[in-house]
Amino acid sequence: MSHQFNIVGKPNRKVDALQKTSGQTLYAADLSLPRMLHCKILRSIHPHARIVAIDTSAAQALPGVIAVITGRDLPNKFGILPVSQDEESLAVEKVRYVGDPVAAVAAVDEETAQAALKHVQVEYEVLPPVMSIEEGLQPLDGREPIHAYADQENIHKLVALEFGEVEAGFAEADLIQEDVFLRGQHPLAAGRTRRAGPLRSQWQTDRLGSTQCPHYVHKAMAGVLDLPPSRIRIIAPPTGGGFGGKTDPFNHEMIVAKLAMLTGRPVKIVLTREEVFYAHRGRHPVLMRVKTGVKRRLDHGYALSVLLDGGGYVSYGVASTYYTGALQTVTYNLPAYKFDGARVFTNKPACGPKRGHGTPQPRFALEVQLDKMAGKLGLNPLDLRLKHLARPYTETANHLTVTTIGLGECLEAVAERSDFREKYGKLPFGKGLGLACGAYITGAGLPIYWNKMPHSGVQIKIDRGGGVTVFCGSTDIGQGSDSVLAYIVAEELGVTVNDIALVTADTDLAPVDLGSYSSRVTLMTGNAAIQAARKLRALLFETAARELMVPAESLAARDNVVFCLDDEARRIPFPELVKLAEAQHGTLGAVGSYTPPRRGGRYRGAGVGPTPAYTYSACVAAVEVDADTGEVRVEKIWIAHDVGRAINPLLVEGQVEGSVYMGLGEALMEEQVFRRGLHKIPSMLDYKSPTFLETPDIETILIETNDPEGPYGAKEAGQGPLLPVPPAIANAVYDAVGVRIDETPITPEKVFKALREKARGGEGRVGPKRVPHIIFPEPVQVESRWGQPAE
16 A cells, blocks of 8 residues: 555444444344244254154144155255265264254244144164263274264274474473363354245245355255255355354254245244254364473474364364364474374264364463473473564474464563563462463465365445445454455545445355355455455546546545545545546456465375464463362453454454453353263353353453565454463463363362362372373374475
């Protein structure tokens, strides 16, 4: 840009703020269409069972019931990953968790549909369930596996990789630390899926519903319904939050579309809160063994072994397994790195890519372990981290390319604001400070199904009145992606944000965007929007230059006026210029697209981890621990995030604070617990998450590093800031009362148990003591790229 930013970098209002705050916004659950039917789903009552027979005749005979379907009506399988097409819209031969859909009813109202479910008779042959990682690793000994395919019995995926010579690194280390950690299961209990499925004709279907990825739903639905993709339209109305739980295509989407096709009427489903707990796609529980060797000024080796509880289906599981290892290398110097991973099938709801996708679990382990090592080395945890930071514009051991890295600035900022150097280890008993770091991707480097097409497309048209319409397939899930589109196009064309109209998340009208996942939208859609807008700006400036008789390069645009930089009195109002430009060039429209640079290694699994740019976060947590009850109260959080450049600082702060809130809940109270195959607490009345009473004061610090890959230098802000929060809290608990809780959630019972054990002369630790025995294959040996200049 040849002038100062007019819109970018300023705390502008979101484009949908007034509609949402005034209650005008219609979500999928609010939609109602003429002759609309209502759908309810009969779900399995067993965690693992074979379906012997289903009788729907009594349900079909019930007055008000229009259609009843079973798995035989939707035999085609689907899944988000091409390598894992293992899900069924309705179970055909067997069920794999309590809540697995078995039959569906469409009726004139919800009450009739619900009543009809009681008349569907299902005969099951109950099979032994697998309800834990340990059970999933046991030999089958004649028992039926959860799926017929797997790398090994009920072990869905086995991974073994080594970059460089880890054992040689350990041999040179001043200190080697080995620990076992557990990050528990966290469902996506809030803001979940509501869908509506209206019909166009017998051979065409429209689907309106809450999704993060309309394009991938579109692709999956075509296969399930045996329809050409051109006959399917996916529209995503406003989505009240996603957090990764709406990136998969879901069985209820397929069900309502099929019922709409069969009945010739719109069909709607709204999941109950209990159904949401079973269809959650939340965070994988991960059991981890971590071994790290360091010298005082250099890391020498790092070995991570993880066991993931994947639930009954794959979802993103292959990618999730690799993600638990991929991003450990981008924060600190790791010349040699070894990663073993196993994802186990269990008879629980499938886990998926919840906020941070596979990375918060190992980050918790690494950051807590670093604090333990700092204590043994006699170093302040801050100094240990600062001495081992990765360097910008270099490659990591596992062939990832780091561009800008503001982690050092993040650490210094939170340390200064919290007075960490002076207060750590010196506060009164019961009060403590904890520090941790994190890193995350700004969009995945490869699409879910590999191809050479753009990851994001934007189309812009300008009408004769000067109005600008932006078309894009991205979905706003509350993070403000619609607003970012408007800000960028307004910045480039010199109009106000109010002059921008948006058409998004509609597969018929908008160019393909792969969706709101992996924190990709600002960078990828933003770059596509800049490309399209600059094409139009060039046309407009060409016309303006001719009219004003000045060189085009001497022009700028601001506040709906194009003017000469040397003489602002020489100007043309934007609406007038548009008419002149259309007369000269014809209809004013342009397209832009974005494909990320091809990076990463050549080994199997190298597609997980590469990104245009990584973001970095540092967090300090101040806690107060009641030694009599074990209760932990977080008093304040300081969080610094390397955002590249804040397109809208106010929105970035909101995203950072939302991440802190979610991390707080996962650290202290949120946990999905099963009993005899049933979710123990499938209700927001019993499932605990923080309220405003438990949410501390949050001080957010934005660090700008102006990354060359992002639009105006921007990087992500939606997921990365979550990662350091749980380990910072765990480290603060240790600083406060001297006990280690090496698993989440850090409940009062665990803290009290550790304190009592320490008082008796014990270790003062609560957490897993061992990892079940598993034989990993020989690791694939890959040459380390640590420290090499970035391509």
